[in-house]
Amino acid sequence: MASRVSALAKPRGVWWERLGPDERLWVWLAVIWGVAMFVMIAFVWPLVGQEQNRLSSYRVDPAAFAAEAEAFIARYQVGQLDGVPVVAPPPGGDVYLDARAFAWQPVIQLQRGQTYRFLISSRDVQHGFSLVMPPHSINVQVLPGYVTVLTLTPEKAGEFPLICNEYCGLGHHLMIGRIVVKE
Amino acid sequence: MAMVGAMRRCEITGLSVDRSAERLIMLNAVTAVIYLAIGGILALLIALTRWQTVHLLGPQRFYEFLSTHGMVMLIFWILFFEVAGLIFASTVLLSTRMTIPRLGWLAYGLMLGGSVVATVLMLSGRATVMFTSYPPLRAQTHWYYAAVLVFLSVRSSPWCTSS
Numbered sequence: 065m066a067s068r069v070s071a072l073a074k075p076r077g078v079w080w081e082r083l084g085p086d087e088r089l090w091v092w093l094a095v096i097w098g099v100a101m102f103v104m105i106a107f108v109w110p111l112v113g114q115e116q117n118r119l120s121s122y123r124v125d126p127a128a129f130a131a132e133a134e135a136f137i138a139r140y141q142v143g144q145l146d147g148v149p150v151v152a153p154p155p156g157g158d159v160y161l162d163a164r165a166f167a168w169q170p171v172i173q174l175q176r177g178q179t180y181r182f183l184i185s186s187r188d189v190q191h192g193f194s195l196v197m198p199p200h201s202i203n204v205q206v207l208p209g210y211v212t213v214l215t216l217t218p219e220k221a222g223e224f225p226l227i228c229n230e231y232c233g234l235g236h237h238l239m240i241g242r243i244v245v246k247e
Numbered sequence: 248m249a250m251v252g253a254m255r256r257c258e259i260t261g262l263s264v265d266r267s268a269e270r271l272i273m274l275n276a277v278t279a280v281i282y283l284a285i286g287g288i289l290a291l292l293i294a295l296t297r298w299q300t301v302h303l304l305g306p307q308r309f310y311e312f313l314s315t316h317g318m319v320m321l322i323f324w325i326l327f328f329e330v331a332g333l334i335f336a337s338t339v340l341l342s343t344r345m346t347i348p349r350l351g352w353l354a355y356g357l358m359l360g361g362s363v364v365a366t367v368l369m370l371s372g373r374a375t376v377m378f379t380s381y382p383p384l385r386a387q388t389h390w391y392y393a394a395v396l397v398f399l400s401v402r403s404s405p406w407c408t409s410s
Contacts, residue, residue: 189384208383231377232384234306 117202120213129185129211133162137170145171145242158183161241163191163206165233168226168241176245179217185210192230195243203229218245254344267348268338268408272331274355279327282362286319307372315369317378323362326397330358330404337408351407354400361396364389 083091136151137160143150151170153159155178162169164187174180184193184206191206198220204212226241253266289312295303304312338345345351368374374386 190381230381231310231379234310234375236310237306 117200117204117214117216119204121210122213123209124185124211126185126187126208129160129183130162130187132183133160133169133185136160141170142173150244153180156180161185161193162187163193163228163239164188165191166228166235166239168228168239171242171244173244173246174218176218176221176247179215182212182214182216184212184214189232190230191228191232191239194227194229195224197224197243197245205230218243221245221247257339262339263342265338265344265348267351268334268345271345271348271351271355272335272339275327275331275334278355278359279324279331282319282324282327285366286316286324289313289316289319307375310375310377311370311372314375314377315366318365318369321378322394322397323366326401327358327362330354330401333404334408337405343408345408347407349407351404354404354407357400358397361393361400365393365397368393 136153136158137149140151140153141149142152148167149170150173151159152173155175157180159172159174159180159182161172161182161184163184184204186206186208188208190208193202193204193206193212195202197216197218200216200219202214202216204214206212222245224243224245226243228236228239232239254263255266255269256262257264292303292312293309293316295301296309334345334351337343365374368387368390374380374390376384376386376390380386
């Protein structure tokens with residue numbers, strides 16, 4: 065019965081002894097580093113960094129948003145690309161982006177150096193707005209019934225693919241939109 | 248104690264082991280490892296699809312396998328092994344008996360049933376929603392019942408060992 069372990073028996077061993085100096089040093093380093101990272105993420109980077117896009121969002125009726133997006137497309141359409149309307153919004157204006165399974169509508173034509181306000185929403189399920197446009201790299205959720213608002217200033221001319229990064233159904237991998245930036 | 252199950256003494260550790268706890272631990276752990284193997288095979292097929300020169304599966308099969316892989320690797324294998332560990336820690340390590348072994352068997356049966364139904368639904372294309380399954384993306388309603396069954400039976404497992 066000597067080695068019997070039970071919840072009722074007195075525990076044997078040395079687990080209650082003080083930690084050794086090396087172990088204490090590691091514990092304190094870990095605590096200090098944890099606090100440092102918290103301060104950097106919560107207070108330093110939002111103030112000095114360029115990484116964070118200040119997002120806002122508001123509720124919307126999906127049908128109302130679809131109507132606004134259609135009106136936006138009808139008003140500023142300049143062409144067509146593979147059956148998708150190409151829209152050139154006025155510099156500094158609002159851009160409606162309508163996501164659905166499995167397409168982004170419309171193709172957006174922007175001017176370099178101008179700041180645009182993007183109003184993004186979905187018609188059906190959740191989608192993900194994923195855009196790599198150096199120096200920007202933007203990932204935001206796109207939800208039905210909500211408009212996600214973000215501001216974007218293109219700093220490079222070219223054509224940038226807009227990828228859905230939230231699984232939205234069997235055609236998810238085909239859901240690629242386009243943003244064209246002109247000089 | 249109304250029910251006194253068969254106990255044996257472990258020759259190495261000297262711990263008292265309840266036979267019914269031992270059987271349940273082994274059963275849960277083996278089921279977990281089988282799910283791990285299924286998830287691993289699916290991972291291989293998924294990787295061979297993402298590798299563009301091979302591109303093994305079409306979109307339908309790919310998303311079926313990806314949904315199943317996620318559910319199996321992040322939910323089923325982990326939860327079955329967790330229940331095995333939980334029963335081990337709350338009986339063998341404390342040298343105590345299981346209070347209600349039948350509840351342990353019931354929980355295992357419900358968990359196995361739920362996970363098998365969920366796996367079959369995902370593999371047959373009726374629940375290709377990924378393990379995240381964000382609404383309003385919808386799977387067949389039975390898939391949600393199956394998932395809830397698994398979670399409920401995991402939750403009820405501790406009661407079969409508490410004394």
